[in-house]
Amino acid sequence: MATERDELTSYDYRQTRARILAASDVCIVCGHGASDAVDHIHPASKGGARRDPDNLAPIHGVAGCLVCLRKCNSEKGNRPLAEVVQLHTSVDWFAGP
Ligand SMILES: [Zn+2]
Numbered sequence: 001m002a003t004e005r006d007e008l009t010s011y012d013y014r015q016t017r018a019r020i021l022a023a024s025d026v027c028i029v030c031g032h033g034a035s036d037a038v039d040h041i042h043p044a045s046k047g048g049a050r051r052d053p054d055n056l057a058p059i060h061g062v063a064g065c066l067v068c069l070r071k072c073n074s075e076k077g078n079r080p081l082a083e084v085v086q087l088h089t090s091v092d093w094f095a096g097p
């Protein structure tokens, strides 16, 4: 059985990553450009498709985002994207009473 590490270093993964980053490098977590990694929108460990390009999106990898300095990929971790994005939008700081 392939481990996550095999998955991330495989030729297939690098090919897919290159293709996705060529189409867009806007990070799915913070919304800034210059992503250097891709991540599963629906975590593979939770049943998401590992190799399906539709389930992969640009994200800031280990170097983090140069604009907001967030480590988007480690912030997201193994959680579904909806959960991560919600963490930052559930409080509407500008909402009036
Ligand atoms: Zn980001």
Ligand SMILES: [Zn+2]
Residues within 6 Å of the ligand: 027, 030, 031, 032, 065, 066, 067, 068, 069, 070
């Ligand atoms: Zn950012």
